[in-house]
Amino acid sequence: MENKNESMQTAKRLDGIGEYYFSKKLREIEELNKQGKNILNLGIGSPDLPPQPEVIKVLQEESAKLNVHAYQGYKGTPALRAAFAHWYKTWYGVDLNPDTEILPLIGSKEGIMHICMTYLNEGDEVLIPNPGYPTYTSAVKLAGGITVPYVLTEQNNWEPDFAALEKTDLSKVKLMWVNYPQMPTGQLPTTALFEQLVAFGKKHNILICHDNPYSFILNESPASMLAVPGAKDVVIELNSLSKSQNMAGWRVGVLCAAKERVEEILRFKSNMDSGMFLPVQLAAAKALAADKDWYDSVNAVYRRRRNKVEALLQLLDCNFSAGQAGMFMWAKIPAKYKSGYELSDEILYNASVFITPGGIFGSAGDDYIRVSLCSTEEKLSESIDRVKNYLKK
Numbered sequence: 001m002e003n004k005n006e007s008m009q010t011a012k013r014l015d016g017i018g019e020y021y022f023s024k025k026l027r028e029i030e031e032l033n034k035q036g037k038n039i040l041n042l043g044i045g046s047p048d049l050p051p052q053p054e055v056i057k058v059l060q061e062e063s064a065k066l067n068v069h070a071y072q073g074y075k076g077t078p079a080l081r082a083a084f085a086h087w088y089k090t091w092y093g094v095d096l097n098p099d100t101e102i103l104p105l106i107g108s109k110e111g112i113m114h115i116c117m118t119y120l121n122e123g124d125e126v127l128i129p130n131p132g133y134p135t136y137t138s139a140v141k142l143a144g145g146i147t148v149p150y151v152l153t154e155q156n157n158w159e160p161d162f163a164a165l166e167k168t169d170l171s172k173v174k175l176m177w178v179n180y181p182q183m184p185t186g187q188l189p190t191t192a193l194f195e196q197l198v199a200f201g202k203k204h205n206i207l208i209c210h211d212n213p214y215s216f217i218l219n220e221s222p223a224s225m226l227a228v229p230g231a232k233d234v235v236i237e238l239n240s241l242s243k244s245q246n247m248a249g250w251r252v253g254v255l256c257a258a259k260e261r262v263e264e265i266l267r268f269k270s271n272m273d274s275g276m277f278l279p280v281q282l283a284a285a286k287a288l289a290a291d292k293d294w295y296d297s298v299n300a301v302y303r304r305r306r307n308k309v310e311a312l313l314q315l316l317d318c319n320f321s322a323g324q325a326g327m328f329m330w331a332k333i334p335a336k337y338k339s340g341y342e343l344s345d346e347i348l349y350n351a352s353v354f355i356t357p358g359g360i361f362g363s364a365g366d367d368y369i370r371v372s373l374c375s376t377e378e379k380l381s382e383s384i385d386r387v388k389n390y391l392k393k
C-alpha cells in the first residue's frame with residue numbers, strides 16, 4: 001500500500017525554498033562530532049556572551065508575578081515602545097513616536113517576512129543584495145514576489161551601483177532590501193549612501209527596507225537610515241536586540257517606520273502571532289537602557305577575538321579589509337581555491353574547523369569566506385593550532 005506520508009505534496013510556494021544552509025550543515029557537523037571529530041564551529045553568528053545581569057533580574061522578578069501571564073497587545077507594551085524610542089533618539093538621533101512609529105517584533109527575521117507579506121503581490125519585484133542575508137530571498141519568494149539581485153563589489157565598497165540600477169527597468173520593483181553594516185561583508189554605511197538610498201526610493205517609488213541589526217558591533221558610530229531628512233516617506237527600518245544586547249534567543253526586534261506603514265504591517269502581523277511574554281518585553285526595555293560602557297565592554301571582547309581571526313585568515317592566505325563592523329570577518333580566498341566552498345570543506349574535513357563559505361550569501365560571495373567572532377579566544381586559538389597542524393602536513 002502506498003505510504004501516504006511519503007506522497008504528501010507541499011505547497012507551490014515552497015518550490016525552490018531549500019532547507020536553510022546552516023540547518024543542513026549543522027546536521028553534518030553533528031554527524032562528524034558523533035564520529036568523535038569535535039568540530040570547532042566558526043560559522044554561526046549567535047552571540048555566546050550573556051545579556052546584562054540586570055536584564056535577567058527583570059525577567060526573573062517579573063515572571064514570578066501572577067498578573068503577567070496573559071496574552072499581550074499586538075503592538076507591544078508601552079514601556080518597550082518607549083524604550084525603543086528613547087534608544088533611537090539617544091544613539092541614532094532619530095525621533096520616533098512610541099505610539100505610532102514603533103512595532104516590537106519577535107526578532108527582526110520575522111519582520112522581513114511580515115514586510116514581504118504585507119506589500120508583495122504575485123510577480124512584484126524586489127531588489128536583493130548579492131551577497132546578502134539569505135532570508136531576504138526566501139521571504140520574497142514565499143510571499144510570491146520575484147527577486148532581482150543587485151551585485152555588491154569590493155571595488156564599489158559593497159555599495160549598490162546606482163548608475164547600473166538606473167539603467168534597468170525598475171517599474172515593477174516595489175521593495176529594496178539593504179543592510180548596513182552589511183552582512184556578510186562588514187561594510188559600514190556612510191551618510192552619503194543612506195541619502196542616496198532615500199533619494200533612490202523616492203525617485204522610483206520603492207520602499208527601502210533597511211535591516212540594521214549590527215550597528216553597535218565593532219562600530220563607534222551607530223547609524224540609522226531614518227536619520228536622513230524625509231526618510232520616513234520611503235524607509236522601513238528593522239532593528240534587533242539579538243546582537244547588540246546578546247539576546248538572540250530571546251527573540252526581540254523592532255520595526256520603525258511611518259505610522260501608515262506600521263498600521264499596514266500590523267494588519268498582517270496581528271493575524272500571525274500575539275504579543276510577546278510581558279516579562280521578556282520589560283527585560284528588553286531594561287536592556288535598551290544600557291549605557292556606553294555596556295557596548296564598549298562587548299566590543300572589547302570582539303576586538304580581541306578579531307585579532308585572532310585575522311591571524312587565522314592570514315594563515316589561510318586570505319585577504320581582508322580592516323575596520324569591518326558586525327560580528328564576522330569577511331575575507332577573499334587565495335586563487336588556488338575554486339570557491340569558498342572548497343576552502344571551507346578542506347578545513348572542515350582536515351582540520352575539524354567549520355568556516356562559512358561566502359557563496360551561501362549569493363554568487364558574488366563565491367570567492368570569499370566568513371568567520372564568526374562568536375567564539376571564545378581559546379576556541380579561536382585552538383582553531384589556529386589545528387589549521388597550522390594541517391598546513392604543516
Ligand SMILES: Cc1ncc(COP(=O)(O)O)c(C=O)c1O
Nearest residue numbers: 107108109133183211240242253
Ligand atoms: C542581516 C541580518 N538580519 C537579520 C538577522 C536576524 O536577526 P534576529 O535575531 O533579530 O531575527 C540576522 C541574523 O543573523 C542577520 O544577519
